[in-house]
Each structure stands twice: as structure tokens, then as C-alpha cells.
Amino acid sequence: MTTTRWAILGPGAISADFAVGLRASRFGELRAVGGRSRVRADAFAGQHQAAVSGTIAEVLERDDIDAVYIGAVHTAHAELARQALEAGKAVLCEKPATPSLAETAAVIDVARTVGRPFLEAFKTRFGPFAARVGDLVASGELGVVTSVDAAFGFAAGTREGRLFDSSLAGGALLDVGCYPVSLAVQIAASAGDVTSPVTVTDASAVMVGDVDGSIRGELRIGGVSATLQASIIEALPSSARIGLTDGEIVLPDAWGSRTESAREIIVRSRGEERRIEVPSVQPMAAEADALSLAIAEGRLEVPEMPWSHTLAVAQTLDVWGAAATDE
Known part of the structure; x- marks a missing residue:
């Protein structure tokens, strides 16, 4: 297994918990933080020892990011997931995946089309x-x-x-x-x-x-x-x-x-x-590692939370x- 280089999109409270949990993962390291506010992203990156910070667009353009964790508000999930998937990143999206079945199905369609893993982050x-x-x-x-x-x-x-x-x-x-x-x-x-x-x-x-x-x-x-x-x-x-x-x-x-x-x-x-x-x-480390295994094995889904369950x-x-x- 190679190291999965993670970016966090949405530097809020639950993202802070994920950043801490990621330290206990077997395969992942926090590389970057992206947010609507560069100031908040910079502060979060400094607090959690991420090497890079910037706007969401800037982070998604980087070729040294393998996966993103989306910890923004529910209503932002669908668009952030779409952008990340289309940028070639695997996505771990905080629950609920989106506020509606229609939006969730659309995100999964994007993941299937671009061939990148998508996982809803039910730590349980x-x-x-x-x-x-x-x-x-x-x-x-x-x-x-x-x-x-x-x-x-x-x-x-x-x-x-x-x-x-x-x-x-x-x-x-x-x-x-x-x-x-x-x-x-x-x-x-x-x-x-x-x-x-x-x-x-x-x-x-x-x-x-x-x-x-x-x-x-x-x-x-x-x-x-x-x-x-x-x-x-x-x-x-x-x-x-x-x-x-x-x-x-x-x-x-x-x-x-x-x-x-x-x-x-x-x-x-x-x-x-x-x-x-x-x-x-550590459940957040475990869900991150599950996505890392999917990336390594060329799978789009994770058996613990397959798309049919999402x-x-x-x-x-x-x-x-x-x-x-x-x-």
C-alpha cells in the first residue's frame, strides 16, 4: 500500500475530528485543506499540520491529492463531491451524502462515470x-x-x-x-x-x-x-x-x-x-483506510457501505x- 494523500474540504468542527482520526489511520496522511475562506483554510491547515491550503478549486487542481474528505454543511455535499470526482479524486463524504435521494443518485452517477470511488462516511x-x-x-x-x-x-x-x-x-x-x-x-x-x-x-x-x-x-x-x-x-x-x-x-x-x-x-x-x-x-481512521483500500484495489465501492446502502x-x-x- 502506498500512502493516500488526503485533502479536507470544509474546515469545520467535524473536519477537525477527521483530521485527528486520520493520524490513527494505516494508509492516510493529511496533505491539504481547502475552503471557501482562504483564511479559515490556512488556520485549519496550520492547526492540523497540513502542508498545503487554499481555495477548494486550488486544492482540487493539485496532482498530489488522492482523496478528499467533505466535511462541509449538508447542502454543499453534492456539488463538492461532483467537483472532486471530476477532478479525479476519491471522495469520502460526511453523512448524509446529500439532503435528497435525487442528489445522492446524481453523485453516484458521476462517480460511476468518471471511475473514482465514492463513500458515504457512516463511521458506525x-x-x-x-x-x-x-x-x-x-x-x-x-x-x-x-x-x-x-x-x-x-x-x-x-x-x-x-x-x-x-x-x-x-x-x-x-x-x-x-x-x-x-x-x-x-x-x-x-x-x-x-x-x-x-x-x-x-x-x-x-x-x-x-x-x-x-x-x-x-x-x-x-x-x-x-x-x-x-x-x-x-x-x-x-x-x-x-x-x-x-x-x-x-x-x-x-x-x-x-x-x-x-x-x-x-x-x-x-x-x-x-x-x-x-x-x-478509531472509526474515522477506519473509514479513511477503507477508502484507501478501494483506491489501491481499483474498486469504486466499499463493502461496508456500498452504493446500494447509500x-x-x-x-x-x-x-x-x-x-x-x-x-
Whole structure:
């Protein structure tokens, strides 16, 4: 493996977490930072020891950049991804890939056309925890999957800024609701189906201005019934339960953090309970390395988060959001 030379586009808070995580990667190094503001890009590059900084266009023109991480606001993802792919760079794009299924499909079409890898950065998909959960479901040892119940929510310190700005695709659904959706898609895929249309039987939201402060839904994704919740105005348990015909899988901490992946899995079946501990990894380093492997092996997709899953997540977010009524 040769070193993957990374650029960060969008020098914000989550990009700072990625820059720190990249230091733990096996194959990557931060080379450049690009932003709309040269001053911010210069400051970020200095803070995180990147050799080069400049405007986004200047960074994408460089031939010493192999991959870019997009950590800008949701509404900027699609255009930045298109520009980067057309400049010949592999792309790791922070979740959600874009605010809509149509935009996400268009980005994937560009990646396919230009022949460069594109990966949606769901950190929860990478490492031993996600792999073990998927294996438990796919093995059939607990029977057939019937349901997924999952929640992710926190109380924001203020009701201003990006999270509460509809013009920047703010709201609970896109900011944290995508995590429970991604898990439900992973489980549906492990059980064999993410191609069926998503249906919603019930959905509601608590609005804060014109964005969803909290949202809940009863959905069907593939052959799996999903009860999902998300909030940016109240703390919710960061847990999940996967129901199967012969038992259940409980994830006390389903999402981990930006520095450590989750590690505990509880399996209950036939009156018995066992706890499984798996090693934790730096999840942002793991997703970066997954893209590096795709580059090295000439693949456009990454098995932990293939394009079919990215499209299924985008479809589910579209359908759930459209169906939610104001409580």
C-alpha cells in the first residue's frame, strides 16, 4: 500500500475530528485543506499540520491529492463531491451524502462515470462492532430478522445555527436520524433485502421553526419493520434492538463516538443471555483506510457501505421526512 494523500474540504468542527482520526489511520496522511475562506483554510491547515491550503478549486487542481474528505454543511455535499470526482479524486463524504435521494443518485452517477470511488462516511459501519452485528444477523443462528428499534438524540445547547437552519438542511432527521436509518438498512441487507420500496405506516415530528427538532417513525425497510427516533432537542437512549424469530440482539451503545467505535453486543435467545465484547477502533481512521483500500484495489465501492446502502438510506430519509406530520 502506498500512502493516500488526503485533502479536507470544509474546515469545520467535524473536519477537525477527521483530521485527528486520520493520524490513527494505516494508509492516510493529511496533505491539504481547502475552503471557501482562504483564511479559515490556512488556520485549519496550520492547526492540523497540513502542508498545503487554499481555495477548494486550488486544492482540487493539485496532482498530489488522492482523496478528499467533505466535511462541509449538508447542502454543499453534492456539488463538492461532483467537483472532486471530476477532478479525479476519491471522495469520502460526511453523512448524509446529500439532503435528497435525487442528489445522492446524481453523485453516484458521476462517480460511476468518471471511475473514482465514492463513500458515504457512516463511521458506525466500520470496525469489528458493525461486522459482528452483521454476521450475527446473516448467520441465521437467531432466526429471521423481524424488527429494528433504534434511537439517537441529544439536546443542542442553542436553537440557532446550522442545526436549526432549513436552508442548510438542518433538523434531527438528517443530522442524527440517518444513523438509525443506516443501521436499519444494514440489518435489512444482512437479512437479504434493501431493494424494496420503503413504506411508512406512521411518522410524526416536533417542529422548531421550520425544521424537525424531533422525529419518529414506523417504517418498513426491505423485509424489516423499523421503529426509529431522532432528536436535536432532547436526549434519547443511544441504543438499538434487533428482533429475530429466535432471539434478539441488543446494542446498549449503538453509535460509539467520533474517537471510539462501540464494543458491546448483548445476544438473548431461548432464555439465555451472552455478552460479546469486540475491540474498539478509531472509526474515522477506519473509514479513511477503507477508502484507501478501494483506491489501491481499483474498486469504486466499499463493502461496508456500498452504493446500494447509500441509496437505500437516502430513499428512507426522503420517505420518512415527507410522511412526518407535525405533532
